[in-house]
Amino acid sequence: MGDTANSEPLSASRLLNERELSKLHWRCRRGLLENDLFIEQFFARFEPELNQRHAQGLAILMDLSDNDLLDLLLRRREPKDSLDAPEVHEVLRMLRKSGRTPELGA
Template identity: 70%
Template structure:
């Protein structure tokens, strides 16, 4: 399998801006994710994160706190990978 292309700085900045949330709890998970993975974000991770950012704040928080697991259109390898990275505590 070919190595996944990295996002450039502008793409990361746009994704980070798009990922801002109304719930501070979600923002804490997202900020930690960007601190750990921002400089090395791949197109695959961007797809997973974008899918998660389409959720409401409460649905996203349920996933982040493991109250729920991804189902239906969110049950993809990209989403699961990013979700685990978001959930991981440094």
């Protein structure tokens, strides 16, 4: 696995087709309700624009335990070591954005 996939611009990554999206939905099912809520909102907001790089980032995050994933989603910690990859940071930013509750009066 070379670094060429990581250097590809996000906009140049191919959008996911219906079958790939279905598999991704299945892969993203979690045992912890809090994680499922973040993921559900993520798909509701971003599904039409998800691409191959997003799928790679999600796959890496879905390999985490539920508690480790929740720590990242709630900003209790940031990605490091093998998680410190551009596609992980991008998807994590999207997940955090989709799981944010609107501020009152904003």
